[in-house]
Amino acid sequence: MPATYDHPRAALTVDCAVFGLDDDGLKVLLIQRGIEPFAGRWALPGGFVHLDETLEQAALRELREETGLERVFLEQLYTFGDPGRDPRERVVTVAYYALVRLGDHTVQAATDARSVAWFATDDLPALAFDHDAILAAALNRLQAKVRYQPIGFELLPPKFSLTQLQRLYETVLERPLDKRNFRKKALALGILQELDEVEQDVAHRAARLYRFDEAAYRQKLADGFNFEL
Amino acid sequence: MPATYDHPRAALTVDCAVFGLDDDGLKVLLIQRGIEPFAGRWALPGGFVHLDETLEQAALRELREETGLERVFLEQLYTFGDPGRDPRERVVTVAYYALVRLGDHTVQAATDARSVAWFATDDLPALAFDHDAILAAALNRLQAKVRYQPIGFELLPPKFSLTQLQRLYETVLERPLDKRNFRKKALALGILQELDEVEQDVAHRAARLYRFDEAAYRQKLADGFNFEL
C-alpha cells in the first residue's frame, strides 16, 4: 500500500434488485435509463456512491431518488467489478437486493430515470451493463435465504393469511408445497401471531389473519433456533 | 447518474482473510504493516485494485506479492465501505476469504509487509482498520459454508484420513462430532475416493487414506445433491 493513496481510481456505484410480490408472481423493479450509456435500456436502479455516506445509505438514497421507494428491507448481495462491465471506464458496483410490500408503495420515476416499472422475474427485457447477472445472483440469494430466514414477510402486507404466506413460498421457491404440512410447520416456528381478524370481501370463507411476531423471532434467534421451512 | 463519470472517488482495495489448519487449530494469515497508516500493526493482506484487473485477480495478486501464496481457494465475502474505516480518506474494500493447505506453502513477507505470520483465530492481536470485523465475518462465513459445501478439503492435504477430516469439521464448527455418525455420513456423500494407502510413521494402527473426488462432486452437484454434513 503506498504511503499516499494517489493513483487512478475506479468509479464506485451501488445497484439494487428490488423485489415485490403480487398475484401474478415475483416482480422486480427496473428503471429505464434516461442517459448514456444504455440510454433507453432497462436497468436496476442505482448510482454513484458519495464520499460521505455508507454503501447502504447510498443504495437507499438512490432508491429514493430514482424510484421514490423508502423503508425497504435491504441487504448487500455481491460486488461486481470486472473491467469492461461498463463500456466507458472501470466501474465497480456493490449490488444490494431489497424486498418491499408491493401494495405499500407507488413508484415514481425521477432524476435520471425516464420511467420505472415492475417486471415479472420470468419475463424480463434486455438489461443494461451486467445487470442480468446481478439480478440472477439476487434471485439465487433470495431463494437460498428464504429457506432458513423469515425474510419473506417483507414481501407481504403486515396482516396476511396462511394461504398468502404459502403462495409466497411457492412463488419464490418455484415449487408447490403441501397445504397441511406447510401450515403445521409455519405455525410451529412460533413467530406468527394469530389475530382476531379475518380477510375482508372475499366470496368464500374468510381466512384468519396472522402477523409476523418480531419479538418472538428475535427471542428464538438468540436461543439458536433453526428457521428452516 | 451523470453523463460523465467525473466526481470525487473513493479508493478501492481488496483484503483477504486466509485460513489454514494445523494440529493446534484454525489459523489466519496476517501481515505486519510496514507503512502508515497503522505501521507496525497486524492486518489482513490486501491492497489497491488496479484498473485493468478483476477484483479476484487483485486479491490473488496482493496475496502473491505480500505473502508469496499462490493457487488458493478464494471467494468473495463482503464489501466494507463505511466512511472513516480508513483514517485518511474514503477507502472501500472488497473482502475475500481464502483456504490453503498449511503444509504446502511457506509464507514470505514482501512489498509493504514487514513480516507475515499465522495466528490462531482464537488468539489474535489488535488489527489495523476494521480488519477485526472483516475477519469475524470471514469466520462466520466459513462456519456456515462448510456445513453445506465441501470446501473443507481445501484445508487438508490431498490425501487424508477420516479422522483428519473429522478434526477439521470439529475445529471449524467448534463442537465435537460423533465418530461413527461422522464416518457414515462422510462416506455416504459419495465424494471420497478410498485409496490403497495408509498413514505413515504413526505409533499405532495406521489409518486408511482418502482423496476428495472432484469429478464425483461435480456430478452430484449437477444432480442437485445436498451436501449438508
Added chain:
DNA sequence: CCAAAAGTGTTTCACTTACACCCATGA
C-alpha cells in the same frame, strides 16, 4: 503386553412426507 487410535452396527426418536374430507361464506 501395553498404549493409542482405527474401525464398525443397531436401536431409538424426531421429523418429513403423503394424503382426503368437511366447513364456512357469499353469490
Added chain:
DNA sequence: TCATGGGTGTAAGTGAAACACTTTTGG
C-alpha cells in the same frame, strides 16, 4: 344450493443421534 377456498389429523417412511467394544500396530 353451489362454488370457492379454509381448515384439519394420521400413518408410514426416512434420516439423525446416541452409544461401546474389538482390531491393528508400534514401542
